[in-house]
Amino acid sequence: MESKLAKQIRIWITIVAGAFILIFSGLGFGAKFIELIHTFTGESDGVFAITPMVNYLLATMGFFCMLIWATLNGMFNDVEGPKQTMLERDEMLDAK
Amino acid sequence: MTSSKTVQTDIPRHEDIVDERLVRWFFYASLVYMGISMLGGLLMAAQLVHWYPIQNIEFLSAGRWRMIHTNAVAYGFIANAFLGMLHWVVPRLTLHRVASVWLSYFIFFAWQVIVLSTAGGIIFGPAFQSQDWVMEAARNLHISMNLGAQGLEWGETPFWIDPVALLGLALVAFNFLVPISKAKGSLYVTLWYFMAAFVWTFLTYAMGNFLPEYALAGSSAGAVGGLFIHDLVGLFVTPLGWGLMYYLVPIILKKPIWSHGLSLVGFWGLAFFYPLQGIHHFLYTPIPMFLQYGAVISTIAVEFVVATVVINFFGTIWGDSRMAFKNLPIRWFYTGIVYYFITCFQCALQVTLTFQKLIHFTDWVVGHAHLVMFGVFSQWIFGMMTYLIPRLLKKDWYSNRLCEWHYWCSAVGVFVMFLDLTLAGLFQGYYWAALQPWEVGLNGSQPFWITRIFAGLAMFFGFLCFVYNLVMTMRKGESNATATATA
Numbered sequence: 081m082e083s084k085l086a087k088q089i090r091i092w093i094t095i096v097a098g099a100f101i102l103i104f105s106g107l108g109f110g111a112k113f114i115e116l117i118h119t120f121t122g123e124s125d126g127v128f129a130i131t132p133m134v135n136y137l138l139a140t141m142g143f144f145c146m147l148i149w150a151t152l153n154g155m156f157n158d159v160e161g162p163k164q165t166m167l168e169r170d171e172m173l174d175a176k
Numbered sequence: 177m178t179s180s181k182t183v184q185t186d187i188p189r190h191e192d193i194v195d196e197r198l199v200r201w202f203f204y205a206s207l208v209y210m211g212i213s214m215l216g217g218l219l220m221a222a223q224l225v226h227w228y229p230i231q232n233i234e235f236l237s238a239g240r241w242r243m244i245h246t247n248a249v250a251y252g253f254i255a256n257a258f259l260g261m262l263h264w265v266v267p268r269l270t271l272h273r274v275a276s277v278w279l280s281y282f283i284f285f286a287w288q289v290i291v292l293s294t295a296g297g298i299i300f301g302p303a304f305q306s307q308d309w310v311m312e313a314a315r316n317l318h319i320s321m322n323l324g325a326q327g328l329e330w331g332e333t334p335f336w337i338d339p340v341a342l343l344g345l346a347l348v349a350f351n352f353l354v355p356i357s358k359a360k361g362s363l364y365v366t367l368w369y370f371m372a373a374f375v376w377t378f379l380t381y382a383m384g385n386f387l388p389e390y391a392l393a394g395s396s397a398g399a400v401g402g403l404f405i406h407d408l409v410g411l412f413v414t415p416l417g418w419g420l421m422y423y424l425v426p427i428i429l430k431k432p433i434w435s436h437g438l439s440l441v442g443f444w445g446l447a448f449f450y451p452l453q454g455i456h457h458f459l460y461t462p463i464p465m466f467l468q469y470g471a472v473i474s475t476i477a478v479e480f481v482v483a484t485v486v487i488n489f490f491g492t493i494w495g496d497s498r499m500a501f502k503n504l505p506i507r508w509f510y511t512g513i514v515y516y517f518i519t520c521f522q523c524a525l526q527v528t529l530t531f532q533k534l535i536h537f538t539d540w541v542v543g544h545a546h547l548v549m550f551g552v553f554s555q556w557i558f559g560m561m562t563y564l565i566p567r568l569l570k571k572d573w574y575s576n577r578l579c580e581w582h583y584w585c586s587a588v589g590v591f592v593m594f595l596d597l598t599l600a601g602l603f604q605g606y607y608w609a610a611l612q613p614w615e616v617g618l619n620g621s622q623p624f625w626i627t628r629i630f631a632g633l634a635m636f637f638g639f640l641c642f643v644y645n646l647v648m649t650m651r652k653g654e655s656n657a658t659a660t661a662t663a
């Protein structure tokens with residue numbers, strides 16, 4: 081059984097890592113997005129940038145919708161639950 | 177959350193949901209392609225040191241073997257092995273069988289036809305190219321009728337196979353998404369990765385094979401080509417590979433993954449940051465700097481994501497580290513994870529423009545490619561096979577010692593190859609930067625290229641040990657299979 085301290089460490093690492101990724105990447109992406117708007121409106125290169133950007137948006141938009149759908153459906157209410165269920169099910173499958 | 181009580185009553189029998197024969201078939205097919213690919217790699221390596229054994233036969237020229245080498249590995253070995261694993265893991269995680277077992281068998285045969293036609297196109301396509309009827313058809317239909325390899329790295333599948341391959345990928349997605357959609361309760365991270373892989377692989381394949389061929393030209397096509405190469409590794413191989421690791425490591429260690437929350441951070445990080453980074457293959461090209469810097473930033477974001485995944489796996493084995501020595505599948509997996517970390521560390525260097533100036537187009541990149549494709553994903557697959565084959569055949573391995581030989585030859589061989597090519601890349605970069613004549617760089621590369629052959633032979637020997645062991649295991653009499661091989 082996981083000790084209370086170990087549990088807290090795990091939760092904190094998850095939160096810090098998540099925040100770290102979100103804040104720094106968010107800043108990077110935000111800056112690039114503003115740059116895109118400037119490039120698109122001000123430079124001949126701008127139109128060129130469209131193809132990879134549209135590809136990116138297509139690839140990630142679906143996932144963004146899925147993230148929202150999963151959150152609204154309570155998929156992340158018990159974030160650690162599935163790791164136990166998975167192990168239990170697998171053991172039962174072998175036991176049958 | 178579904179309680180264990182409800183789960184217990186709902187639980188089906190393994191035999192009713194997993195078709196083990198299909199898993200075996202996919203594994204056997206994948207091993208055949210691995211053998212062919214390694215042979216191709218060895219022949220190409222021999223060509224570079226002027227030892228090419230098959231002279232003057234156009235069909236078997238080194239350039240064609242090189243394409244066979246990479247395509248057989250990606251679409252033959254890795255795709256088949258993953259399909260086999262998916263037929264085991266998805267039903268066990270969702271407790272539902274695939275949408276249709278007949279469809280699975282159809283996919284099995286169709287996929288082999290696709291891979292073999294790709295090989296046929298690469299080897300014989302150029303010879304057909306100049307036939308009168310082909311020229312005539314090209315004129316009448318207004319298409320290039322390029323029957324040989326498509327001029328796109330990793331997308332060499334000839335243009336006439338692309339639509340069939342895409343249809344195959346759609347069927348694969350359908351076959352597995354149906355059971356996933358029926359799964360009850362919150363999804364385990366493996367299933368998130370799998371769902372993403374099915375959608376991404378389809379989109380990536382379509383983007384890479386159709387846009388540069390029919391819709392784009394020049395550096396625009398190059399930019400999409402860059403996205404395609406990287407997305408194929410990152411959005412097809414990586415999610416399936418990590419998804420399988422998240423399933424198998426806890427199962428074998430008999431303890432849950434350290435943090436499911438962190439694994440979801442890793443998954444969603446990959447989903448949002450990975451698709452932009454392909455252009456980092458084309459730094460210093462005519463592609464606008466805006467996009468090049470964008471690729472650099474998203475690559476750095478992915479570095480953070482990777483760190484979370486690696487932390488999670490080391491958190492999981494914490495306290496049980498002796499399993500990495502005692503249990504062979506776990507040893508394969510964790511060796512792959514360490515190599516993965518090394519490749520990602522390399523990426524952090526490679527993605528800087530300063531570093532690119534030195535290593536671009538050198539053997540550094542080839543070393544990196546082997547470490548990731550063989551050192552990580554192929555080693556994981558070998559670990560999966562080492563674990564599953566005794567269960568599938570209901571027999572213990574014929575020889576655990578041969579399993580060990582396979583492991584050591586592969587893990588050491590690929591690491592030597594990686595170090596050797598990394599060094600070769602640095603030397604080549606410096607030769608070129610010093611504006612030495614081309615021959616000087618070529619001659620300077622020879623010792624490294626010779627070393628690569630020996631490293632490759634070691635890997636090939638390890639592989640042959642595995643195949644021999646498998647054949648002998650199949651032939652030996654019934655015995656009680658243990659769940660974990662060589663535990």
Ligand code: HEM
Nearest residue numbers: 214217218220221249541542545546549550554632635636
């Ligand atoms: C028997 C061992 C092997 C040998 C001797 C070998 C040799 C080679 C050679 C000579 C090349 C061409 C490099 C160039 O164009 O300069 C190559 C490319 C490549 N090989 Fe291998 N190979 C081996 C095994 C493998 C395996 C098992 C995999 C994957 C699982 C693999 C993945 C690749 C990839 C991805 C490339 C393309 C690299 C790039 O374009 O940057 N190789 N290999």
